[in-house]
Amino acid sequence: AGLAYFLGLRKMGAGVIRVGAGIPELQWDSILKYKPSYLITVPSFLLKLIEYAEANNIDYNASGIKGAICIGEPLRTQDFAKNTLASKITEKWDIKLFSTYASTEMSTAFAECEYACGGHHHPELIIVEVLDDDNKQVADGEAGELTVTTLGVEGMPLIRFKTGDIVQVHNEPCQCGRTSLRLGPVVGRKQQMIKYKGTTLYPPAMNDLLNEFSEIQNHIIEISTNDLGTDEILIRASANDPSDNLLAQIKDHFRAKLRVTPKIVFVPAEELKSIMFTPMSRKPVNFIDKRA
DSSP: OHHHHHHHHHHHTOOOOOOOSOOHHHHHHHHHHHOOSEEEEOHHHHHHHHHHHHHTTOOGGGSOOOEEEEOSSOOBOTTSOBOHHHHHHHHHSOOEEEEEEEEGGGTEEEEOOTTOSSEEOOTTTEEEEEEOTTSOBOOTTOEEEEEEEESSOOSSOOSSEEEEEEEEEEOSOOTTSOOSOEEOOOOEEGGGOEEETTEEEOHHHHHHHHHTOTTEEEEEEEEEEOTTSOEEEEEEEEESSOOHHHHHHHHHHHHHHHSOOOEEEEOOHHHHHHHHOOTTOSSOOOEEEOOO
C-alpha cells in the first residue's frame, strides 16, 4: 500500500518522504526535519507518535502536520461517526483524518473526501458488486460481500473476485458533488464471522468496544472451537491497573452493546506485545483464529 501511494503522489507532482519502519523517534526526526503537510500511516501508529511526542516534549500540534491518510484500520462507525480510535487521535492532535479502503488485488482504493461519508468508487478502474451468500445483489441498506472486477489491469485481471470483506453500499450523491457509489466501513471479514451463543459477531465490533476503555493498553481476540463444535471467544488484554472492578465493567459493556460476554483475562503487557508486534506485519495482530 505504501508503494502504491508513493507512486500515485509522485505522478501528481507531490514531494514524498519514505521513512520505513514504524519507529516513533525516526518518524519524528523526519517530520521535524522535512516539515511534511500530510502523513500516510496506519492510524493506530499515530497514537504511538503522540505518546512519544508527549514523553519527549515535542509539540505535535505545532509540527505543521495538517492531516493523515489512514490505511489498514477503520476510522468510522457504520453511521460515519468517528470510531474510538479516530476520537482518541483527534482529541489530542488537531489534524484531519481521511479513511481509505483497498486491497492489493483490486489495484485501486476507495478513499473518503472531506465530508467523511464513505470511500468513493472509481468506476473507470473497477466494477463493484455487493453480494449475498447466493451470489445475488443485496438490497439497498444491507451488507454483503464485496466482489470486484478490475478494469485496465493486465498482469492479473480479476473477474468477480470475492474479497471476503462484508460492506454496505451507499448510493445517494455525496455533498462533494460525486455521484458514484460509496463503501461504508468494513463490517468484518467473512471468514472471521463468529457465531457466539446465538449472536453473530465480527472482530471490529469487539475492537471498538475494547478501545473505549482507556485503561486497556492492548488486546488480542482469540477464536477457537469447543468440544461441542461451536465458537469460543477468549480476549487477552493488558491494562494499566487490572482489577476485578475493571473486568466487571468490560463484561457489562459487552453485555449491553453486543448482548454476550466472552471470556476476558488480563495478561502482562510484554506477553501481548511479543505476539501483536512482529517484524513480518506492518499492522498489530489482534485477532487469532484457531478454529479448525
